[in-house]
Amino acid sequence: MNYDDAKNKFISTWGALGTLWGINKAMAQIHALLLISPEPLSMEDIMDELQISRGNTSMNLRQLMDWGIVFKENKMGERKEYFTSEKDVQELARQIAKERSRRELQPTIKVLKDVSNIDEDGSAKTKELIKQTKALHDMADTLDTMMNKVIGQDHNWITKALVKLIK
Amino acid sequence: MNYDDAKNKFISTWGALGTLWGINKAMAQIHALLLISPEPLSMEDIMDELQISRGNTSMNLRQLMDWGIVFKENKMGERKEYFTSEKDVQELARQIAKERSRRELQPTIKVLKDVSNIDEDGSAKTKELIKQTKALHDMADTLDTMMNKVIGQDHNWITKALVKLIK
DNA sequence: TTTAATTTTCAATATTTTTTGAAAGTTTAA
DNA sequence: TTAAACTTTCAAAAAATATTGAAAATTAAA
DSSP: OOHHHHHHHHHHHHHHHHHHTTOOHHHHHHHHHHHTOSSOEEHHHHHHHHTOOHHHHHHHHHHHHHTTSEEEEEOTTOOSEEEEEOOOHHHHHHHHHHHHIIIIIHHHHHHHHHHHTSOOOSOHHHHHHHHHHHHHHHHHHHHHHHHHHHHTSOTTHHHHHHHHHHO | OOHHHHHHHHHHHHHHHHHHTTOOHHHHHHHHHHHTOSSOEEHHHHHHHHTOOHHHHHHHHHHHHHTTSEEEEEOTTOOSEEEEEOOOHHHHHHHHHHHHIIIIIHHHHHHHHHHHTSOOOSOHHHHHHHHHHHHHHHHHHHHHHHHHHHHTSOTTHHHHHHHHHHO
């Protein structure tokens, strides 16, 4: 496989995968492109490479910056803005874990807590609702604690966590 | 909050969350409904409760069965089919982890491996592509190993893993 | 200032995904 | 067998989501 094929394969795989964790194709592809680009890229560069419109590029770059995994950079003497991705994949994973906890897990935990706290009325359906949402709440809470623990760890946390798990 | 409000809140929250991990709203809602139902439900029951069509219900029930988290059940003397969800939330999490590894993580790992194995030609862009896809490959591989480890554990793995991580 | 370069916004459009519902298929009982 | 009960399939419609592109806004140099 040559460079261009490999690059395209990586970008489209990353794009397809993105939709599976809640970010859209263009956003994931822009991220993939920046991740493997040795130099910061301008909006024009990104539009050309991925064949997407200016508006699309602008909006998705903003979202990537909101996620904290893409940054603006300025080249001296140039007006144009350039963009780079977080290049350290472990830092990337930590940032994504952090954002997903904040955006999805924590709001869900809140709903589970509210729902599991309704009044017990003795009926089988109420019992079951309370029991199951309590169980989900406990699990989600444990997961969130684990994720936050992991976010605060040093860079080799994945490897270390693995070692602990399998020993 | 009364039972009906709590139930609806849970079902719609679960439905919204579903889209974030790659299953559609109806599928997630059917699952939520079955999870809190003390009795198995028929297709009619589900259609009525969620106000969705017969075709939709049929297709999504099939997918839930493919995921291994919903099962068909037969009541003696009745022709109609009834459905239940896996009720043990830890078993549910394990089943989902297993399927996600199989459907998403493993195919991605294969692509990353192929892409990171292209010939080094000395150029900066090729170097960067190889370096980054290798790093992603290593991380994805570690995650997959962790997930598979976890799948093979006993029912309290989440708690135990947490204890190990924070000690 | 004014102007030119660049980015952002957003209504309109295109695309993708989900849902419907009726016809076709299947299963079981009579 | 036939018929009734029930489920599945799938083309068409609806809904949701993503994308475009040009006008408006912003920025910085002249």
